[in-house]
Amino acid sequence: MRKSVVALFCVVFLTMILPVQGQCGENGVMVRVCYPNKVQYAPFILANETNAWEKNGLTVKNIVIAGGGIEVAEALVAGEADVAAMGDAPALIAVSRNGNLKILTSYMTSENMHRLIVSQASNIAGPSDLIGKRIAVHAGTSTYGALLLYLKKHGIDKKEVALVAIPPQFFPEAMQKGEVDAIAGSEPWPQNVLDKNPTARQLTTLAGLGNTYPHLILVRADFLRASPEKSRVLLRVIADMESLLRDRPEEAAKLIARATGRPWQKELAALSELQWSSGIDETIKKSLLQTAEFLLAEGKLKKIPDLKTAIQEQ
Known part of the structure; x- marks a missing residue:
């Protein structure tokens, strides 16, 4: 009888601890992704609408806000999100104030947006x-x-x-x-x-100012260390959604409209002004530096962030 009780206790104990241990590894991690409900964040909207996160093995909590990039940055800094998308200005302000944030990539640029x-x-x-x-x-x-x-x-x-x-x-x-x-x-x-x-x-x-206004994906460095493969898969999904936006814009516009509630024709018109591509080249770095220097002069930054440190090498 005593052996049976001990054996039962061991089984119950193992069933209690094994799932917890599994969640400590990368396989059990839920990715909290934050972005505004706007056409400039189309890859994230599409990933949600097409179930691309799940199809690629990611468990994602989509944190969709009605505001803009500054509110997204605040959520990331507060630890309410692991990954977030935002424009250049809020991204630069965020990384200059919080050393735990990294720029994963740029995913969209547009002089005319x-x-x-x-x-x-x-x-x-x-x-x-x-x-x-x-x-x-x-x-x-x-x-x-x-x-x-x-x-x-x-x-x-x-x-x-x-x-x-x-x-x-x-x-x-x-x-x-x-x-x-x-x-x-x-x-x-x-x-x-x-x-x-x-x-x-x-x-x-507001075009013609020598700036492409890149939109960026930021990630918490502690999440990146704990879940490097999740971050790589997320970038792959975003690249797939960029392909959808480039190759089938009307289809993409209709999916986006389903999420935003705007007529798809207006979303399609907005998409025509946006260029979708992942990566950070010298043109994007130049734009970021120009924006950072101006934000510094305006007192919005205390110092210009070191882009070599802020940008996560892929």
């Missing part, structure tokens, strides 16, 4: 007309950095305009009420403003 929309009542016809005007922009985002570069190019000190830091969900209403004269943002925010303000128009994109 950031748009400047102006109201009819503002009478803004050119860059110089922005002086004295109120421009809504989501502070700390890639668009924010691009807007500052644009103002500098045209000889406008940021103190000569009123930058109104409000969440982009409120851009349309702010323009309707006459609280702002212009908005700067990337899709879907510019189109949302145009849809709800029929007399508004696009003044320009």
